[in-house]
Amino acid sequence: MTRFSPRTAPLRRAGGLAATALLLAAGPLTVAAAAPARAADPVFTLGGPAETALHPYAEGGGAPKRSTAGITVTNPADEGYEGEFTLTFDLTGVAGVADVAFDPGPGVECETKGTRSAVCTGDTLAPGLSTVTGLLLGAAKGSEQGAAGTIRVTGEARSATSTPLAAPFTPFTPFTTRVTVGGPDLVMRKLPFDHEPTPGQKQQAPITFANRGSRDADGVVLTLRYSRGLDIPQRYSNCAYTTDETWTTARCSVEGAFEAGATYTLAAPLTLEATTRAYRDLFVYGIQEAGAVPRAASAARSERGSGAVLRAVPLTKAPAARGVDLEPGDNEQEAEFRTANTADFMAYGDEASGAAGATVTARLGFHNDGPAWIGRIRSGGSVAAVDFTVPQGATVTSAPKGCRGVTAEGAYREDRKTPAPRYLCPAPTAVRDGGGLDLSFGLRIDKALIGAAGRVTVRGPGLQEAGLPFDPKPGNNTARVVLNGQSGGGPSPSPAPPAEGGPGAGSGRTPSAAPGTSGTGAPGTTGRGGGSLASTGSPAAMTASVTAIAALTTGLALFAAARRRRKA
Template identity: 65%
Template structure:
């Protein structure tokens, strides 16, 4: 199926015809038809002998501690048979990294900034100039890459392409207010990437680096205390917070960071649960019936948990029997029950809290409000 919007459907491989000369051009027109759908034709012009931009890979230090800074002297070459009139430099980095400079010829936006999103920053920088075939270029002033206090596992992508190349515009962006980012020719023996290739190779326009920062994230569970008469329905708010300092993201695997494991107190049954939660048996095994009340629920996070964020999970409970001080358990753990420890969490003691129903004078469910990453004075 083809979804609405802009996305790849087919790849056309185009080569110069025998006898073709630099500057020769032609047009490729794409049309389509399907029952019940309308297509908008698209025409692209192809020219023989254009530029072929190649990004050089930088030798980053990838094992870091918070606060580490290093320079990124981004260097690229034009290995094609024609000059490039201006280039577009794309920088994309995840939540734990920062580039303190904000250039006036760059536009900045944050992708999926919500609590469960990775929160990547994208900078699109239009650099003016004629970038000649066979020459290499570097930034006039190297960028600075910083591992912030919330860094843990992060990525930095840097890409070069011709100015005016088709590129989805950020939904919301703002222009930097600093100096102009410029690129200058590489001189002397460092100009080692100059050369020519037979045809453009767009896969080498982009490089990406992975960073591992020595850091921790404290996942703190919270429970609740609720009361009600027999037959009443009450709402219990349970969950966890990432007290920080690091954000945690499984960028490559896309796996959930953690799961909240909630055991229902005796004397109560669940009549409504959050959509992300699934019912399991008392032993935590698969349960086919997801409609009727269950003794236990597993609620996974997304592949990213920001510092200061977590999961807030309201459960509607029906009081079937009034049992003073009946307790349920709320635990935030790794997705695998066989290896429940969170490897980044230095304080496992607060990974578990209690939900207490009809507590007596000594009833205590542990933290009954979400922990905060800012303890205050």
């Protein structure tokens, strides 16, 4: 029997505490995880236009003009929903106001039940926003100008987690849309621009629009949106301006009653200028009735102009009731410009040194020395790509997000897990003048070779698009990444990367580094090109090891002391 006495109790308690500390230092305790909770059914949300205007009923027997209102469902899940769903349309609110027909989407069937209701059914809902059916709306016979009503839409889907004791269907968030007979119909006239200007060329833009609807418009909002290579020098006091990397947007509120059947133009035409940075640009101009334009998220960051008031003539003084546009599709026009200009994309590389086993960081990319900005704002495709060939004797441990490993010849590579000998990194859709693309690669030096060099090339975005048609100096499209270059005349990157904070620094889109496997080995030195060696070893692991050893030593000492006292 082991004796327990007050004299030995503190020592036993100390030994127990030391053993506990040893266990905690050796590794974390694990607790069995509870069974995962069953995922709840997604909450589907119905939507569509808040209001739709209808052409008045044609009394002469002509074919009625119909307006379309798309009814949408938002599925918040990342995957599509497979299961029966039903949408019910309450049409009692538009009886005598509108005739309703349906244009269902793929896999959806709709059936009208008299003039009071309709039902649409389906069995699949894609993730995100999708249109389930279009409502084909026409003014009912005998309806009057200004007549209005509402259509209420409800829905339900069979629950994927239903049980005999639970409700078999999950309801949708309902939606109501308003229908009105008559309204203004603002139509923007297309302007005859010179679509191939030269840098610095200015053109007059006499914005002209008409109201072809059945009602007057009470005030209008003129929206002007132009890409980075264009400018409108006038800054009107009744316009709110916002500017981002690619676009400048002006929303101008013009007061007055704009009569049905009348045409209006600006009191003074706008001036549209192709700036020195113009290349491929867009100018979008549109007109809507005041109150029909939703408040943009960027409105809080907008700035008012300080110039004259933008006016449209002729203006009438008669009061007008505000309505909804009959044909929203003709409210806007756009003009595309192809300016004869160039942009010099300059590649840059890096230089670093280290012993075999060391890990260094290579910074590389390109800088747009202008004068033009380059953007594919219509297609949304990348404007260029950085092609990086890894130096001999090195292995990539981390690559920027979005960079794709290819074979040494530049061909497709199915293996996405192991390091590649070559990488293609797409540039963004638009690269500003003074911007560019800055990338960082982690490189492990497997074999220390003097002057091992990798190639950095800025090129077209596709494997078959080697050149840059806008670049007048293809000779500086290539640079090098050099490892362990000899001092005093050894190889160095050409041209040198831009200094931190200088042109191109932080002005391009810099993808974040993807996780890689850090190499360990002998320490190295930082290259003058900006490469830096990764630290080897883990401070947290070393601290845990020291703590465990100290706890073990303390526990053994206390245990030995307790045995000596017990024998005494």
